[in-house]
Amino acid sequence: MSFSNKVFIVTGSARGVGAGIAENILQNGGRVTISDVLNEVGLATTDRLAKLYGTEKVTFIHCDVTNQQSFESLWSETEKIFGSPVQVLVNNAGVFHNAGWEKCIDINLKGLMIGNYLALDRMGKTKGHGLGGQVINVASLAGFVAGSDAISSPYFASKAGVISLTKSIGNDLTLRTEGVRVNAICMGYTDTGLFNKNKQLNDQILEEVGGTKNLLPVSRIVDAFQVLMSNGKVNGRSLCVMANIPMWYYPRHDRQEIIFWACGAKLFKRLRPNAMVMEPWHQAVFFIGFQLFLFIALQTLWRIFF
Numbered sequence: 001m002s003f004s005n006k007v008f009i010v011t012g013s014a015r016g017v018g019a020g021i022a023e024n025i026l027q028n029g030g031r032v033t034i035s036d037v038l039n040e041v042g043l044a045t046t047d048r049l050a051k052l053y054g055t056e057k058v059t060f061i062h063c064d065v066t067n068q069q070s071f072e073s074l075w076s077e078t079e080k081i082f083g084s085p086v087q088v089l090v091n092n093a094g095v096f097h098n099a100g101w102e103k104c105i106d107i108n109l110k111g112l113m114i115g116n117y118l119a120l121d122r123m124g125k126t127k128g129h130g131l132g133g134q135v136i137n138v139a140s141l142a143g144f145v146a147g148s149d150a151i152s153s154p155y156f157a158s159k160a161g162v163i164s165l166t167k168s169i170g171n172d173l174t175l176r177t178e179g180v181r182v183n184a185i186c187m188g189y190t191d192t193g194l195f196n197k198n199k200q201l202n203d204q205i206l207e208e209v210g211g212t213k214n215l216l217p218v219s220r221i222v223d224a225f226q227v228l229m230s231n232g233k234v235n236g237r238s239l240c241v242m243a244n245i246p247m248w249y250y251p252r253h254d255r256q257e258i259i260f261w262a263c264g265a266k267l268f269k270r271l272r273p274n275a276m277v278m279e280p281w282h283q284a285v286f287f288i289g290f291q292l293f294l295f296i297a298l299q300t301l302w303r304i305f306f
Contacts, residue, residue, distance in 0.1 A: 001230055003030030007086045009078055011035045011065050011115065012093030014042035017138065017190060020218040021090055021225050026053040033078040035063040036093070065093045065111030071118055085129040086122065090225070091115045092138040101154035108158035109165075112137055116169050116182065124178030132179025136228055137166050138221075139184040141240060144250070159186075163238050167252060170236025183234055185224045186250065187241040190216040216243050223247075264290075 008025050012018045014036035025032045026049055034049075036042040039062055046060040059081050063074040078086055091112045097104050116135055123133035143159035163184060170182035224241045228234065238250040261278075264286040268278045278286075 001028050001226055003028045003229075005084070006030045006088060007078065007082045007084045008032040008088045008090065009035060009074065009086055010090040010092055011063065011074075011111070012138075013090075014038040014045055017187075017218055017221045018090070018092040019045050020222045021092065022058070023049055024222045024225065026057055031057050031082050031084075033074065033081070034058060034060045035074055036060075037062065037064055065091075065115060066106045068114055068118075071111075071114050075118060075122055085131060086119075087131065087133045088136070088229070089115055089119045089123075089133070090136045090138065094138065097152045097155040104154040105158050108155070109161040112162055113165060116165065119182075120169070120174070120178055120180055123180050126178060128178075130179075133181075134229070135169075135180065135182045136225065137162050137182070137184040139163050139166070139186045139238065141186050141188050141242070143186060143238075163250075166238060167236045172235070175235050181232075181235045183228050183236065184238045185221060185228065185241060186238045187221055187224070188216055188243060190218060190221060216241060 003025055008022075008030055010018050010022045010025070010032060013022045013032075013034045015038070018036070019034070022032045022034050022045075034042055034046050039060075042060045042062070046058055049058045059078070061074050061077050062070075064070045075086060093111055094108045095104055099107075116137070119133065119135045120128070122128045123131065125132065139162040140155075140159040142156045143161075143163040145156070147153040147156035163186065166182055166184040175181060220241060220243070224239050224247055227247065228239060234249065236252065239247055240250050241247050261283070264283065265278050268275065268282060268286065
């Protein structure tokens with residue numbers, strides 16, 4: 001894959017997944033701004049990559065993604081340094097719940113919202129340079145499930161918000177009018193060293209995933225990044241990444257699910273006119289009955305036509 005001098009911004013890229021994605025961009029001919037609040041670590045990563053791929057290909061700019069002006073300055077400085085418009089934004093900056101719930105929500109969700117809207121303004125056809133582009137939001141499989149306890153809930157809630165944001169902004173209308181595609185990488189726990197400083201959190205995560213063998217290497221997330229960059233058709237989708245199995249796109253069936261369960265509730269009302277709530281076991285019976293109906297219908301059609 002060639003990025004042929006495309007200009008990228010990767011937030012939270014002083015280390016870990018962000019640094020891995022930044023290096024992959026450089027390996028494939030792109031130019032990238034490494035951005036983080038960790039100045040010392042970010043500058044060290046930039047120096048290392050500059051020695052390998054050239055000082056004209058990579059730069060470091062401090063950015064607090066929760067601050068609109070800081071993000072806007074990051075974008076403007078990047079285009080000034082490279083002399084070309086930014087074409088891809090990778091929203092990677094993120095923290096765990098142990099940073100505190102407000103900081104967790106601010107960085108993981110608010111920061112991504114600022115980045116997504118700024119990308120539409122700067123890359124879109126309406127207000128921006130008109131060339132279009134791509135946004136890749138780094139989310140988590142935690143966004144699809146419930147947290148294991150109240151303490152971790154801000155992290156799970158923030159990642160669920162990122163997935164919903166990706167689906168909402170990454171719609172066909174926005175793609176047609178602005179030319180900007182928005183997708184997400186939803187990864188499992190990744191071996192970035194981010195939680196190694198907190199032994200309790202580290203032990204908890206290792207217990208949940210069943211040991212270090214089930215932690216994702218950074219290279220696996222880089223592979224997911226390449227998949228999204230090479231597929232010019234997907235939009236508003238979440239690419240799920242787990243250890244030891246192929247990646248897959250989480251299906252976009254939100255509206256269909258609502259229609260399905262609304263039909264189930266309507267049928268339930270006919271059977272139980274006075275019931276106010278369709279309880280979980282009622283839903284289970286309806287779902288199994290629907291599956292049996294489909295099975296019998298398909299068997300009947302098979303016998304008729306084949």
